[in-house]
Amino acid sequence: MRTVIVAEAGVNHNGSVETALRLVGAAAEAGADMVKFQAFRAVRVAAASAPVAAYQRADGGGASSQLRMLQRLELSYADYAEIASFCAEKGIEFLATPFDEESVDMLCSLGVRVLKIPSGEITNRPLVQYMASKSVPLILSTGMSCLGEIEKAIGWIRELWEPAGAVHELTLLHCTSSYPAPFGEVNLLAMKTLEAAFGLPVGYSDHTPGTEVAVAAVALGARVIEKHLTLDRDAAGPDHRSSLEPREFRALVEAVRNVEAALGDGSKRAAASEADVKAAARRSLVTTRDIRAGEVLGDADVVPKRPGVGIPPEFKSVVVGLEVKREIAADSVIRWEDFKDA
Structure with a gap:
């Protein structure tokens, strides 16, 4: 089965729609199936007193709070409409993670086929259920969470889907929400634990340096691979250092496709x-x-x-x-x- 490769542009556009469009082009040229952004209104996400995380403090361009950092990284509705249109032109699917209900509505108005629930929102029942109410397939990222929290979130989604007789695909992404993630804390086998525990398709959102862990996840059965993409790893911004540059992302795509071909059908016979x-x-x-x-x-x-x-x-x-x-x-x-x- 073909693995869906998501180029996580995220906020690596640094608030510039022109840079966002360049990221779309780079993702398409690298062979990614989807390019994903983060959609939010900063004032709906963070209080003025919310501090930045350590990695954001180091690479976030000197922002004194999450609110100020996020305000610098916002894109407008018109920007996202332009990005979605450019994705269609480039033959790559537009995807975004919404962090508030307004952004969910905006993305749905642009015709997105899938919504992604970010790791940080897995305990945010109102937002999780609002996304579930849109009757589109969901991807649930599980960084920072335990099985009990994941089970709750899945239950909230099914509360809306099952009474309505809805049949939508829910994919779970194993993730270590550390930037970059230490190899010793990736716990890649937890992806198989998720698969066994919930009987759902699984994938992996990778924040480690390099490409080998993402490729290993494909060998373990990941249906989706997500990896950050940047035009310049040395740029100011919270996620650039945990990202691949375009040439590296292309190498990741090639490696994933090679591993897919190598996995075969499991029948032992002479080639x-x-x-x-x-x-x-x-x-x-x-x-x-x-x-x-x-x-x-x-x-x-x-x-x-x-x-x-x-x-x-x-x-x-x-x-x-x-x-x-x-x-x-x-x-x-x-x-x-x-x-x-x-």
Whole structure:
């Protein structure tokens, strides 16, 4: 099954719609399936007293509070309409994470097919249920949460979907909400725990440096991979340092597609590409001396040698004692047609 690759542009546009459009172009050129932004009205998300996280303090451009930082990163409704239109032009799906009800409505008015619930909102029942009320597939990111919190959020969603007879896809993303996430705290196998616990499609939102963990997640069965994309990892802003630049993102896409091809169907069989090596590396029964027509083959007359194009060594006990019907030179591969009545 093909993994959906999401280029998380997030707020790496730094409040510039022009930069956002460049991120869309970079994501499309890299081969991503979706490009995702974050939609919010800052005053609806953070109180003036809300402090920035440590990573935001280090890379957030000197903002003294979350509110001020988010205000600098806002885009307008018109900006998102332009971004959505440009995504359609570039052949990449537009996706966004809304952080307030107004932004949910805005995204739905733009025709988004999927909404993503961010990790930080998993305990925000009103917002979770407002998104569920829109009757579109949801992606639920699970950073910073335990199984009990995830179970609650899923329950809130189903409270709205099930009475209405709605059948929508809900995908769970395992995530470590640390920027960058230490390899030792990724706990990638928790993705399989989510799959077993809830019986839902799972994926992985990656904040580690590099690409190897995201690729490993695909090998473990991730249906969705999300990774931050930036035009410049050294730019000021909260998420740039945990992001891939365009060339790196392209390498990630190629690696994911290669792993998908490599996973196969699980049936153990010889591959077509192995045929030549199989003939060269395996052994057949080979004569140790010249054999005359009419002789009965003895145990010492054949030994296993390469190539593997004749009678396999496992049949030595069968051919010993058979009459040879034609001359066979020493060091020759023997075949069934060399024997009388074989």
